[in-house]
Each structure stands twice: as C-alpha cells, then as structure tokens.
Amino acid sequence: MMLRPQDTSTRERKNLDGLWRFALDGDRRGRDAGWFARRLDTDRELAVPASYNDLTAEAEVHDHVGPVWYQREVWVPAGWAGRRVVLHLESATHRATVWVGDAEVVSHEGGYTPFEADVTAHVTPGQPVRISVEVDNTLTFRSIPPGEVEQTAHGPRQRYWHDFFNYAGLHRSVWLYATDPAHLTDVTVTTGFAGTDGHVDYRVGWESGPADGAPDGTGGADPDVAVVLRDADGAEVATGRGATGRLTVPDVHLWAPGDGYLYDLELQLVRDGTVLDSYHQSVGVRTVRVDGARFLINEQPFYFTGFGKHEDLAVLGKGHSPAHLVHDVALLEWIGANSFRTSHYPYSEDVLDYADRRGLVLIDETAAVGLNLGMFGRRDQPTFSPDTIDDQTREVHAQAIRELVARDRNHPCVVLWSIANEPESRTAEAEAYFRPLFDVAREADPTRPVGFVNVGLAPHGQCRVSQFCDVIMLNRYYGWYSYTGDLAAAEDAWEAELRDWAGEGKPIIVTEYGADTYPGLHATTPTPWTEEYQVAYLDMNHRVFDRIAEVVGEQVWNFADFATTPGIIRVGGNKKGVFTRDRQPKAAAHTLRARWRGRVAG
Ligand code: GCB
Numbered sequence: 001m002m003l004r005p006q007d008t009s010t011r012e013r014k015n016l017d018g019l020w021r022f023a024l025d026g027d028r029r030g031r032d033a034g035w036f037a038r039r040l041d042t043d044r045e046l047a048v049p050a051s052y053n054d055l056t057a058e059a060e061v062h063d064h065v066g067p068v069w070y071q072r073e074v075w076v077p078a079g080w081a082g083r084r085v086v087l088h089l090e091s092a093t094h095r096a097t098v099w100v101g102d103a104e105v106v107s108h109e110g111g112y113t114p115f116e117a118d119v120t121a122h123v124t125p126g127q128p129v130r131i132s133v134e135v136d137n138t139l140t141f142r143s144i145p146p147g148e149v150e151q152t153a154h155g156p157r158q159r160y161w162h163d164f165f166n167y168a169g170l171h172r173s174v175w176l177y178a179t180d181p182a183h184l185t186d187v188t189v190t191t192g193f194a195g196t197d198g199h200v201d202y203r204v205g206w207e208s209g210p211a212d213g214a215p216d217g218t219g220g221a222d223p224d225v226a227v228v229l230r231d232a233d234g235a236e237v238a239t240g241r242g243a244t245g246r247l248t249v250p251d252v253h254l255w256a257p258g259d260g261y262l263y264d265l266e267l268q269l270v271r272d273g274t275v276l277d278s279y280h281q282s283v284g285v286r287t288v289r290v291d292g293a294r295f296l297i298n299e300q301p302f303y304f305t306g307f308g309k310h311e312d313l314a315v316l317g318k319g320h321s322p323a324h325l326v327h328d329v330a331l332l333e334w335i336g337a338n339s340f341r342t343s344h345y346p347y348s349e350d351v352l353d354y355a356d357r358r359g360l361v362l363i364d365e366t367a368a369v370g371l372n373l374g375m376f377g378r379r380d381q382p383t384f385s386p387d388t389i390d391d392q393t394r395e396v397h398a399q400a401i402r403e404l405v406a407r408d409r410n411h412p413c414v415v416l417w418s419i420a421n422e423p424e425s426r427t428a429e430a431e432a433y434f435r436p437l438f439d440v441a442r443e444a445d446p447t448r449p450v451g452f453v454n455v456g457l458a459p460h461g462q463c464r465v466s467q468f469c470d471v472i473m474l475n476r477y478y479g480w481y482s483y484t485g486d487l488a489a490a491e492d493a494w495e496a497e498l499r500d501w502a503g504e505g506k507p508i509i510v511t512e513y514g515a516d517t518y519p520g521l522h523a524t525t526p527t528p529w530t531e532e533y534q535v536a537y538l539d540m541n542h543r544v545f546d547r548i549a550e551v552v553g554e555q556v557w558n559f560a561d562f563a564t565t566p567g568i569i570r571v572g573g574n575k576k577g578v579f580t581r582d583r584q585p586k587a588a589a590h591t592l593r594a595r596w597r598g599r600v601a602g
Contacts, residue, residue, distance in 0.1 A: 001186040001205055002116060002406070004349055005088050005177040008278045016074055016131070016174040022046040025134070026066040026156070036099035036132035040071040048174060051093075051167035051317025065149060065156040067136045070170055078126035083178040084209060085123050088116040090172030090349065092135045093318065094143055099132040109396060110144060111168070112346040112367050113403040119176075137168030141388050144400045145344075145370045161370035162344060162421075163574060164310060165563040167317035172348050180276045181209030182223055184269050189410050190447050191285040193298075198252025198285040202227060203244045206269050206277070223271040229283070230264045237263065254298050255284025255412040257338050260359035262412075284356060284412025290449050290470045293550040295507045297361070297415060304361065304553025305596045306337035307578070308512055311347055312562035314581060320348040328559070329358055331579060335589060336596030341511055341555055344369035344421045346404050355413035363473075363511070363555075364414045365453075366400045371423035372455065384429035394433055398440045405444035416471055417441050417448055418511075422455035425465040438468040453511050456481070460500035472501055475512035475557070479537050485528050487540045495544045502550035513541045514557035514576035516569075519586050529575075531587040538588055542595060556592065 005013045023035070023042040030036075046055050048070065053062045076085065087100060093111030097104060106117035123129045139147025139160050147160030158166060186205030191198065204225050229238045229247050238247035253261045262282040269277040289296045296302065309328070311318045325348075332340065339361035342351070346364065355362055370376075373383045383389055401419055408414050419441055424430050434452070441450045449470035454463055456476050466472055476497070479490035501508055517534040526536050538556065545551045561577035564570045573581065578589050 002114060003184060003186065003279055004114070005086075005175040006279060008280060010275060010278045011177060011179050012077070012080070013175050013177040014074065014077065016072065016176060017048050018072070019045040020048050020070040020072045020170075022052065023069045024060065024064050024066075025069055026064060028067055030067060030069050030134060031097075035069055036071075036104075036130075036134075037102050039130075040069055040132070046070070046169075047319075048170040049172050050169060050315070050319030051171060052169040053165070053167055054315055054317050064137070065158045066138060067134050068169070069132060069134055071130065071132045073128045073130050074176060075128050076123045076125050076176070077178070080125040080178045083120075083125075084118060084181045084183060085120045085125075085176065085178050086116050087119045087131065088114060088175040088177060089133070089170070090114045090174070091170075092133060093168045093171055094137055094139065096133050096135045098134075101129055110367065110400050110403065111171075113400070113407055114349070131174075133170065135169060137166060139166065141390070142392055142396060144366065144368050144393070144397050146389055146393065147370070161372055161376045163564055164312065164344070165317070165565060165573075167312075167563075169317070169319075171311070171318045172320045180269075182269060182271065182276045183207060183209060184267055184277045184279045187265075187267055187279070187281050187410065189265065189281060189283050191283065191412075192287055193252055193254065193285060196251050198249035198254065200229060200238075200247045200249065200263070200265065200283055200285065201245070202240070202247070202265065202267075204267055206243070221271060223269045223276055226268045226270050228266045228268075230266070232261060232263070234264075249285060252285050255286040255356075256298055256359065257302060257361050258359045260284070260355075260357045260413075262356060281410060282353075282356060283410070286412050288415045288448055290507060293502070293505055293507050293552070295415075295449075295471065295509075295552045302361070302415075302552065304339040304363075304509055304555060306332065306339040306341075306555050307559035308341045308343035308555055308557045309559040310343065310562045311345075312560070312581070317563070320350060322350060325351055325354055327583060329354060329360065331583060332360065332559075333358070335578075335593045338596075339363070339553070339555065340559065341365055341418065343511075346407065349407065352408055352411045352413060356411055360413055361415055362411075362413045363416045363418050363509070364404065364408050365418040365421060366397070366404050368397050368400065368420035368423065371420060372457075374424060375422070375455070375457065382427070382429065383424035384427065384433050389433070394437065398437060401437060401440050402444050405441065409445050415448060417445065417450045418453055418473060419450065420452045422453055422475060423465070425452075425454060425458040425463045427464070431464040434465045435468060459497055460504075466504070469506065472504060472506050472508045473511040474498075474501065474508060476510065477513065477515075479540060480515045480528070485526060485533075487526060487536055491540050491544060494541070495547065498544060498548050498551065502548050506550070507552040508548075508550050509553035509555065510541070510545065510551060511553075511555050512557035513538075513554070516571075516575040517577075517586055517588065518571065518575055519580050519584070534578075534586060534588040535591045538591055
C-alpha cells in the first residue's frame with residue numbers, strides 16, 4: 001500500500017535527485033564494513049536518476065556485476081517537526097537496501113516498482129542526515145527477470161536471456177516527504193458509465209498514526225474520509241463521505257483514446273473538522289472489455305497502433321528523462337500511434353501520468369522477460385525446473401504482478417496487463433507455472449483483461465499458456481528471423497499462422513513485428529538491413545493484418561534503436577527502431593505515418 005509522493009495542502013516533498021557519491025562493491029564488502037555508517041570512501045559522483053553504466057568511460061563501471069553504493073546527505077526541513085517523514089524510491093534496479101544514518105530501513109526486490117520506509121525515528125528536522133543505498137544488479141534464477149552469473153578467470157559475467165542491456169542503478173527520482181502522523185495510505189478507483197451518467201467507485205485506506213499525547217495511541221476519535229470530485233475546470237461534480245463509495249458524474253466526459261480527459265478526486269482525512277491529510281488522484285472515466293474477438297474501450301472497438309518501446313537513452317541508459325518523455329510522445333503523435341507496450345518492464349510513473357493526459361493507450365508489462373532458456377542457446381536445461389526457474393521464482397513473479405497492479409491500476413491509459421514476454425510456453429511445466437499467475441493478476445485487478453506475449457517458438461497448437469489469456473499477443477518476425485529476405489513466402493506463412501490463432505475467437509494484438517535496419521543503408525532490391533526492406537517488411541505485415549478481422553492491433557518492434565549486450569546479430573545494439581536511438585526517422589517512419597494517420601479506430 002503506497003501513494004506516490006505529492007505536494008498538497010497537507011503534504012510536502014523534497015526531491016533528492018542530483019549527484020550522489022558512488023562506489024562499486026563487486027566483492028560485497030560494503031555491508032560488513034559498514035559503508036553506510038560513514039562518508040563513502042570514493043572520489044566518484046554519479047547522477048540520479050540515471051543508469052550508472054554509461055556515465056563514466058570505464059569498463060569496470062559499464063560491465064559491473066554485483067552491488068554498488070549511492071550516498072548523499074540531505075537536510076531534513078525544520079518545518080517537519082512532529083510530522084511523519086518517509087523516504088521513497090521510485091525504483092532501484094534490480095534490488096536495494098537502504099540506510100538512513102546507521103539504521104537499515106528497507107529492502108526491495110525488483111527493479112521497476114517503487115518502495116518506501118517511514119524514517120521518522122531516524123531523522124531530526126532541521127538537521128542533515130546521511131542516506132545510503134546499496135543497489136544490486138545481479139540476475140539469478142530467483143529474480144525477475146532471471147539470469148545467471150558465471151564465474152570466469154576474468155571475474156563474474158552476467159548471463160541473461162533477454163535482448164536489452166542490463167542497465168542498473170537509481171533510474172528514477174528519490175524523495176523525502178512529510179505527512180501528518182494520521183495519513184492516507186492507498187486509493188483504488190474503478191469507473192463506468194450508463195447513458196450520460198458516469199460513476200467512480202473509490203476505496204481509500206488510511207492509518208490514524210500515534211497521536212501526540214493520546215494515552216491509547218489512537219489519537220482519540222477515528223478520522224473520517226471525505227472526497228470531492230472536480231472536473232478539468234475545477235468545478236465540483238460530486239462529493240462523498242466514508243472510506244468507500246460511489247460518485248455519480250452527470251454528463252460525463254469520458255476518457256478515451258486521443259482524449260485524455262481527467263477528473264480530479266481529492267481525498268481528505270478529516271478529524272474534528274481538521275483536514276489531516278489531502279491527496280489528489282486523477283480519474284479518467286472509461287471502460288475496457290473484451291467481447292468475442294473485439295477489444296472495446298467505452299464499448300467502442302479499438303485498434304491498437306504503435307510500438308513496443310524501451311526506456312533506453314544515450315548516456316542516461318534507463319534513467320528517466322522528462323524531456324525525452326515529452327519528445328517521444330510528440331513523435332508517437334506525429335506518426336499516428338495511439339498506443340504502446342511498456343516492454344519489457346514497468347516504466348516510470350511519469351510516463352503513465354503523461355499517457356493519461358495525452359489519451360495514449362498502454363499495455364502494461366511486468367519485468368518477466370527471458371523466461372526461456374532455449375532461445376539463447378541453453379537447450380541443455382529446461383526453463384522451468386527445480387534447478388532453474390522454480391516455485392520460488394514464481395513467488396517473485398507473483399509479487400512483481402501485484403506491485404505493478406498496485407502501482408498502475410488507477411491509470412486510465414492502462415487497458416491490458418502483460419504478465420510476461422516470450423516465456424517458454426510449450427511444456428506442462430510452463431502451463432503449471434503460469435496458471436496461478438493469471439489468477440494473481442485477475443485477483444489484483446478484476447477490471448482489466450490479462451495476457452502474456454507469445455513467442456514464435458510456441459505457435460498455435462503448441463502454446464499451452466495462451467488458453468489463460470483474454471487477448472492473444474504475438475511477437476512474430478516472418479521475413480526477418482524466418483524467410484529472411486523472402487517476403488512473398490513470409491506473407492503466406494504468417495497469414496496461415498494468424499488464421500490459426502484467429503480460430504480461437506479472441507482478439508489478437510501483434511505486439512512485435514520488425515526488421516533490423518541500418519539507417520542510411522539502401523538498395524533497390526529487397527535486401528535485409530536496408531531502409532527499403534523495413535518499409536517492404538512492414539507493408540507485407542499490414543497486408544496480412546488487414547485480411548484478418550481478429551487482429552485488433554499492430555505494435556512495431558521497436559519505437560527506437562536500443563542498447564543490447566554484444567552479439568553477432570547486433571550492430572551497436574538492436575536496430576529495429578523506426579527511429580534511431582537519437583530519435584531521427586528512418587524511411588519506415590513515413591510509411592507508418594501514412595498508414596496510421598489515415599486509420600479510423602475500429
Ligand atoms: C523479441 C523480443 C525483443 C527482442 C526482439 C528482437 O521477440 O521480445 O525483446 O528485442 O525479439 O529484436 O529480436
């Protein structure tokens with residue numbers, strides 16, 4: 001249970017981004033040596049938010065395996081005396097332990113979801129405090145995503161089965177914030193409409209906190225919850241009392257693709273007429289539903305156009321950058337994309353907030369990528385076994401699903417959960433692994449469809465996991481990894497496979513199709529890696545999609561070129577971008593723009 005830090009009439013934040021002291025700790029000495037207890041012995045300072053990997057010119061930083069330490073001091077505002085003080089990290093990749101002064105305050109597993117600790121007892125308002133964070137990038141068979149560290153004569157080497165560089169560090173903002181001891185802890189909103197009336201169901205959590213002087217520690221009377229819903233102009237639309245309730249919105253302005261209309265739900269925790277805590281939750285009133293092979297938003301058939309993306313930038317790595325967010329969304333709008341998938345992990349919450357406001361539609365994915373040992377040459381070992389990915393991994397995966405849903409369920413932009421990308425899905429072990437995870441997702445959020453992304457190695461008739469999906473999501477590379485350079489044969493084979501899937505009667509989104517393209521490489525005949533081939537490849541795919549009614553979406557792999565591990569099929573990274581890594585269009589961008597800007601939803 002967690003609310004994103006926010007400034008309100010009762011809350012105050014202090015942003016801790018900037019330069020932090022930084023040290024590598026490949027030998028894992030820091031904890032025992034008490035690095036948190038004194039000034040970190042280093043002359044390095046690195047930036048937060050950013051991956052640390054590309055911030056120096058040193059291979060030992062770029063290729064580091066194991067823990068690193070970040071440390072800085074911060075002045076705790078004098079005005080926070082008597083307040084509850086919380087340290088909040090938007091993410092730490094892939095796990096972290098945090099100390100405030102000498103006290104260990106929190107540990108967290110998983111690199112892309114937030115965590116926080118009540119640090120009131122460890123800080124003195126008006127005084128500085130030292131904050132130390134040990135961040136560990138190691139991937140194992142017990143982490144999501146999984147990986148394995150190989151000890152070599154030249155030190156540890158991290159192996160993993162996904163196609164993007166294992167960037168790590170503090171990728172998003174770190175905050176200190178203050179609330180009243182009595183505070184709101186959580187809110188869930190679900191929305192719907194009938195005719196011109198919208199409704200907003202809300203459920204609010206709170207804690208009364210230890211009250212000053214109250215002998216029973218309860219602070220006397222329980223506080224009450226009051227809520228006010230306002231429209232985008234600030235006009236009051238509805239009010240409510242109590243921790244749960246339904247608000248009615250007459251003449252509702254629905255949130256819809258391309259129309260990111262948001263109401264503001266103000267939550268107040270009130271005792272004896274005093275507002276102890278106030279929090280603002282934006283609300284888009286909309287519905288999502290699968291009906292046969294149609295994907296309905298607000299009961300209207302929706303056709304997804306767009307991309308699989310990455311959080312990936314020169315220098316910053318996976319560090320969040322507001323400027324790049326604005327620019328990427330500008331390019332999405334320029335090209336006529338109405339959606340993207342947060343491949344292959346949960347993105348910064350700023351991305352989701354902005355997508356809400358721009359009316360962009362998101363497929364929201366966990367970091368469960370690379371649960372497929374066979375794909376990267378490990379054919380000797382089964383993916384799911386007591387020695388590889390096992391029940392313990394599944395618990396970590398389940399927790400990743402719960403944390404993703406807890407973080408993102410109030411975002412109208414999210415219309416579909418993807419619980420994994422391209423796992424092994426042909427065996428009974430895969431079926432047994434995934435069945436309960438779909439239950440976890442549906443229990444966490446009964447209001448949205450759930451799926452996973454199927455890989456070409458598990459075609460129709462062989463995949464044992466797609467039976468659990470509301471929507472079939474397929475990554476296919478006909479004309480690239482198979483039928484390379486032969487788009488005519490690729491077209492036949494692709495159409496045949498898609499028609500098999502269409503027989504399931506579920507909506508199909510093609511979540512990846514793409515061709516590596518070296519910008520500036522040209523040919524008159526269809527030659528892989530040229531800009532002309534990427535155009536021809538996309539045209540072929542689009543002909544196939546347009547012949548099959550069950551296809552309700554096309555998301556090209558990838559929005560932009562991105563960094564990978566070194567490999568003989570990667571030239572300075574993955575080059576399937578429609579934009580280069582520095583966001584210049586390849587020829588295919590104009591092809592997509594012509595197609596998508598002409599398309600009407602449905
Ligand atoms: C895939 C993966 C994606 C890769 C892509 C490729 O199927 O989902 O992570 O980058 O193929 O380019 O090979």
